Amino acid sequence: MSRGSAARPVSPAPRLPSRLATLRAEPGWRRIDLISDLHLSPDMPATLARLRAHLSATPADAIFLLGDIFEAWIGDDARWQAGTFEQFALELLRGVSARKPLFFMHGNRDFALGEPMAEDAGMRLLPDPARLEAFGRGWLLSHGDQLCLGDVGYLRARAAVRRPGVLAALRAMPLFARRALARHLRAKSRMHQSDPSTWADVDDDAARAWLRDAGCDTLIHGHTHRPALHDLGDGLARAVLSDWDYDHGPGRGDVLVMDARGLHRIAPMHAAAPDPHAGGGSP
Numbered sequence: 001m002s003r004g005s006a007a008r009p010v011s012p013a014p015r016l017p018s019r020l021a022t023l024r025a026e027p028g029w030r031r032i033d034l035i036s037d038l039h040l041s042p043d044m045p046a047t048l049a050r051l052r053a054h055l056s057a058t059p060a061d062a063i064f065l066l067g068d069i070f071e072a073w074i075g076d077d078a079r080w081q082a083g084t085f086e087q088f089a090l091e092l093l094r095g096v097s098a099r100k101p102l103f104f105m106h107g108n109r110d111f112a113l114g115e116p117m118a119e120d121a122g123m124r125l126l127p128d129p130a131r132l133e134a135f136g137r138g139w140l141l142s143h144g145d146q147l148c149l150g151d152v153g154y155l156r157a158r159a160a161v162r163r164p165g166v167l168a169a170l171r172a173m174p175l176f177a178r179r180a181l182a183r184h185l186r187a188k189s190r191m192h193q194s195d196p197s198t199w200a201d202v203d204d205d206a207a208r209a210w211l212r213d214a215g216c217d218t219l220i221h222g223h224t225h226r227p228a229l230h231d232l233g234d235g236l237a238r239a240v241l242s243d244w245d246y247d248h249g250p251g252r253g254d255v256l257v258m259d260a261r262g263l264h265r266i267a268p269m270h271a272a273a274p275d276p277h278a279g280g281g282s283p
Contacts, residue, residue, distance in 0.1 A: 010149045013206040016213045021127045023103075025134035029061040032134060032258040036066040036143065036222030037243035039109065041182075042085045044071070046246040047253070050268050054255065055096045057269035062100055066222050066241060067107025067128070067143030072182035075171050076117040090121055097122025105130070107143045107223065108154075111162060112170065131214050135260045140214045144202055144221030144240075147210070151200035200224075202240075204232055211236050218263070220256065227254065227265070239263055 025032070033054075040048050055063065070089070078086035096102050104118060105126040118125045129142040145158065160166065170178070207219050211232070219238040227242035242265070244253030254265045 010203070011152050011155045013149060013203065013209060014146050016129065016210055017127070020214055021130040023126070023130060023132050025062070025132065026101075029134065030259060031060045032062050032064060033058055033060040034064045034066060034141075034220060034241060034256040034258060035069075035244075036107065036241040037068045037225060038253075039068055039071040039243065039245075040085075040089070041071040044245075044247050046251070047244050050244065050246045050251075050253065052092055053270055054268035055092070058255075060100065060257070062103070063096060064103045064105070064126075064132075064141065065123075066105045066141060066220070067145075068109045068222065068243075069104070069107070070110040070113070073110040073113045073117075074175065074178035074182050075112060076114045077171075078175055078178075079117055079120065081175070090117065093121035093123060105141065105143055108145045108158060112167060129210065129214070131216060134258060135262075137218070138214065138216040139258070140211055140216040140219045142210075142219065142221045144223035147202040147206045147221070148200040148223070149203040149206060154200070201226065202238065204230070204238070207238050208232050208234075208236055220263075229263070244268070 035051075038044075038047055038051060040051070074086070078084060079090040081087060093102060102121070102123045103126050104113070104121075104123040105128050106113065115125065126141065128146070129140055132139045132141055145154070148154065173181075201224055202221065211217065211219055217235055217237065219236075220241065221238065222241035222243070224240060225243040226240055228240050230238045230240070232238060239256060241256055242252070242254040245251065246253065253268055255268055257264050257266055
């Protein structure tokens with residue numbers, strides 16, 4: 001998660017791509033589940049189990065994963081190591097995509113997930129941001145970190161690590177070294193998250209500009225771990241997805257459901273329920 005302070009300078013607002021990626025919901029879709037910020041890792045078994053239970057039970061016609069699903073994705077090649085977390089993740093996602101469309105947008109933690117993993121898992125990668133046309137409306141989807149303009153240091157680091165040369169260098173490291181780096185980053189993350197008052201939030205002016213340029217009325221994003229619905233004025237809004245954590249304390253997390261009524265939140269489902277659209281076994 002990004003961190004920031006109101007006293008810090010603000011980065012310039014990013015512009016929408018000249019050709020914004022647009023996805024149209026299938027005519028038969030009646031419900032879409034949107035999830036982000038699970039931060040899955042081998043250290044989060046209860047959260048992983050809750051996700052698996054929900055994905056097995058949900059009657060949603062499509063699933064959108066909007067970033068930071070993994071705390072650290074060390075490389076697509078790790079999915080072939082028997083008995084590893086990455087292999088389990090592949091099998092879980094493949095089981096879901098065998099039954100319903102599955103979409104994945106990168107977050108700041110799992111931006112290294114590539115086309116090989118997505119193809120094997122049956123997921124469609126979405127650029128950030130992307131426009132979704134569903135239920136008679138246009139929705140703008142994003143992970144959200146690009147709009148945390150108060151976190152100047154993070155945004156500079158984000159631009160640096162996503163350069164092709166940096167990604168290539170990371171992927172060239174031995175797997176054991178990447179796993180050690182992931183453990184180090186998880187430890188640093190836990191330290192940074194100990195003081196929520198320092199976390200940056202999405203800039204509302206930038207969100208409004210994106211929505212107007214995209215021709216949408218609602219921005220749906222994660223990243224900030226502050227689930228809420230914000231009224232931006234002039235009929236515009238931003239809906240913030242919840243993070244998940246069922247491994248520490250009483251547990252928290254919700255799913256943002258999109259249907260003909262609009263948006264509403266539910267707790268992740270526990271037990272399998274009949275799915276009239278199911279075409280295969282649960283993961």
